Amino acid sequence: MKSSSPILVWFRKDLRLGDHHALAAAAADGAAVIPLYIREPADSGNGPLGDAQRWWLQYSLSAFRESLQQIGSDLVFRSGDPLDVIADVSREAGSATIFWNRRYDPNGTATDAPLKKALVDRGFTVNSFAGQLLHEPTRLFNKTGGPYRVFTPFWRALEASGEPPAPIDPPERLVAPERWPASEDPDRWNLLPTQPNWASRFTEIWTPGEVGAADRLQTFIEDTLDGYKTARDVPADAGTSLLSPHLAFGEISPTQIWHATRGLTETPVDDIVTFRKELAWREFSYNLLFHNPDLGRRNLDRRFDGFRWLDNDDHFERWTMGHTGYPIVDAGMRQLWRHGYMHNRVRMIAASFLIKDLLIDWRRGEAWFRDTLVDADPASNAASWQWVAGSGADASPFFRIFNPVLQGEKFDPNGDYVKRFVPELADLDARYIHRPFSAPQPALAAAGITLGVTYPAPVIDHAFARDRALAAFQEIRNAS
Numbered sequence: 001m002k003s004s005s006p007i008l009v010w011f012r013k014d015l016r017l018g019d020h021h022a023l024a025a026a027a028a029d030g031a032a033v034i035p036l037y038i039r040e041p042a043d044s045g046n047g048p049l050g051d052a053q054r055w056w057l058q059y060s061l062s063a064f065r066e067s068l069q070q071i072g073s074d075l076v077f078r079s080g081d082p083l084d085v086i087a088d089v090s091r092e093a094g095s096a097t098i099f100w101n102r103r104y105d106p107n108g109t110a111t112d113a114p115l116k117k118a119l120v121d122r123g124f125t126v127n128s129f130a131g132q133l134l135h136e137p138t139r140l141f142n143k144t145g146g147p148y149r150v151f152t153p154f155w156r157a158l159e160a161s162g163e164p165p166a167p168i169d170p171p172e173r174l175v176a177p178e179r180w181p182a183s184e185d186p187d188r189w190n191l192l193p194t195q196p197n198w199a200s201r202f203t204e205i206w207t208p209g210e211v212g213a214a215d216r217l218q219t220f221i222e223d224t225l226d227g228y229k230t231a232r233d234v235p236a237d238a239g240t241s242l243l244s245p246h247l248a249f250g251e252i253s254p255t256q257i258w259h260a261t262r263g264l265t266e267t268p269v270d271d272i273v274t275f276r277k278e279l280a281w282r283e284f285s286y287n288l289l290f291h292n293p294d295l296g297r298r299n300l301d302r303r304f305d306g307f308r309w310l311d312n313d314d315h316f317e318r319w320t321m322g323h324t325g326y327p328i329v330d331a332g333m334r335q336l337w338r339h340g341y342m343h344n345r346v347r348m349i350a351a352s353f354l355i356k357d358l359l360i361d362w363r364r365g366e367a368w369f370r371d372t373l374v375d376a377d378p379a380s381n382a383a384s385w386q387w388v389a390g391s392g393a394d395a396s397p398f399f400r401i402f403n404p405v406l407q408g409e410k411f412d413p414n415g416d417y418v419k420r421f422v423p424e425l426a427d428l429d430a431r432y433i434h435r436p437f438s439a440p441q442p443a444l445a446a447a448g449i450t451l452g453v454t455y456p457a458p459v460i461d462h463a464f465a466r467d468r469a470l471a472a473f474q475e476i477r478n479a480s
């Protein structure tokens with residue numbers, strides 16, 4: 001039945017028109033719709049956002065507003081506590097109905113559950129809808145009725161649970177209210193970096209917004225999905241989808257991506273399954289976070305609470321700047337500066353280096369990534385850092401310590417990735433590109449490299465660091 005007053009639709013990390021359950025329900029009602037975006041206090045709801053994601057948000061919001069305008073609507077921007085904002089906007093609009101898509105991270109649920117109750121107590125009709133996952137985290141449980149802690153059985157259960165429901169179409173038109181409530185200007189929210197503008201090269205690869213996401217998906221399916229299984233591990237190749245920041249802001253839903261990989265008879269099944277498994281890792285991470293809200297703060301394996309981290313600030317700084325003297329690590333950390341992104345293989349190597357070679361608490365790395373990645377995600381980031389540390393669920397064991405030289409030689413054999421992001425090594429013979437510290441002096445001289453001057457000497461000797469890490473791990477094993 002059509003509502004007589006406008007329906008507010010509150011958008012959070014779901015800045016899209018397509019496959020948006022709350023928006024579709026509001027549009028189907030036939031009432032006027034008021035799309036609303038709230039800049040929430042930093043420590044609640046969507047926050048806190050890292051600096052790289054603030055950059056993304058600026059462009060994502062303006063792209064989304066444009067899409068809404070194209071279908072006869074608009075986006076109202078407000079700042080403040082959601083309860084106050086919703087009450088104010090509703091009063092201005094003469095509305096008492098609000099729809100939103102659910103969030104599954106601890107900040108989001110801690111905001112939404114009491115908010116819903118407070119709004120209902122004030123006489124609002126509040127409808128929430130399935131959000132940003134293939135399946136809600138209350139759907140898949142293991143044989144004993146508990147949440148999954150191991151990926152493979154989770155994946156099997158996900159596969160066995162059938163295809164996720166088909167994505168729903170975007171509304172063609174939205175009914176505008178007779179009078180729009182007042183709106184702020186997000187250009188005045190100071191989301192973009194100024195001095196220095198470290199994000200100046202982000203636009204080389206990113207187009208925030210739903211249209212950018214759809215283009216990315218189409219290009220990936222047409223050009224890259226075939227061969228994904230092997231190419232995804234080669235950082236120099238554009239072998240992955242680069243959909244992660246679009247997913248993080250909900251400019252595309254995982255259901256839309258999943259369904260776009262159906263019926264591709266020409267594409268090898270192995271490539272499709274491997275790609276879907278990656279989407280399932282995101283899903284698994286959300287399940288872990290939903291059932292362990294302190295995943296980003298506490299070791300799931302409590303033995304690690306007694307781990308003796310060294311937390312050397314100078315080493316941490318060298319890692320963040322990409323000055324460790326290990327080219328594959330430095331290239332990754334500099335890719336992060338340049339594009340707010342790092343290839344998955346290199347994320348694993350750089351994270352392992354921080355945790356195991358430098359013995360720096362994984363939580364510092366997690367926080368750095370949260371601040372600098374455009375795809376920073378409360379679930380995938382926390383779960384991945386715990387996975388590398390060995391402190392998480394279904395984690396890689398601590399004693400699996402990546403050798404940054406061998407990893408570089410295996411996954412970037414010609415040094416193309418390193419040369420792209422560490423230009424001071426560009427002329428070094430490929431034989432030494434991952435180990436400039438063992439290159440003969442003439443090879444360094446021919447490439448114009450002076451170790452310790454034009455490129456750093458290693459911050460630590462890997463063989464020494466490996467033994468030290470294993471000894472530290474043995475201590476917590478002995479203590480348990």
Ligand code: FAD
Pocket residue numbers: 232240241242243244245247248278279280281282283285342343344345347348351369373375376377378380381382384385388
């Ligand atoms: P593709 O290979 O095209 O994969 C498709 C999608 O699957 C990705 O967009 C992503 O949503 C999901 N996915 C892929 N790999 C993983 C994974 N290992 N865990 C969870 N989801 C995955 N991913 C984030 O989205 N946000 C993060 O904050 C994040 N932090 C990470 C931190 C560390 C230390 C590590 C090792 C990995 C992290 N990842 C994170 C996972 C992964 O590196 C990225 O999802 C991937 O590199 C994104 O690139 P893509 O979209 O081209 O991936």
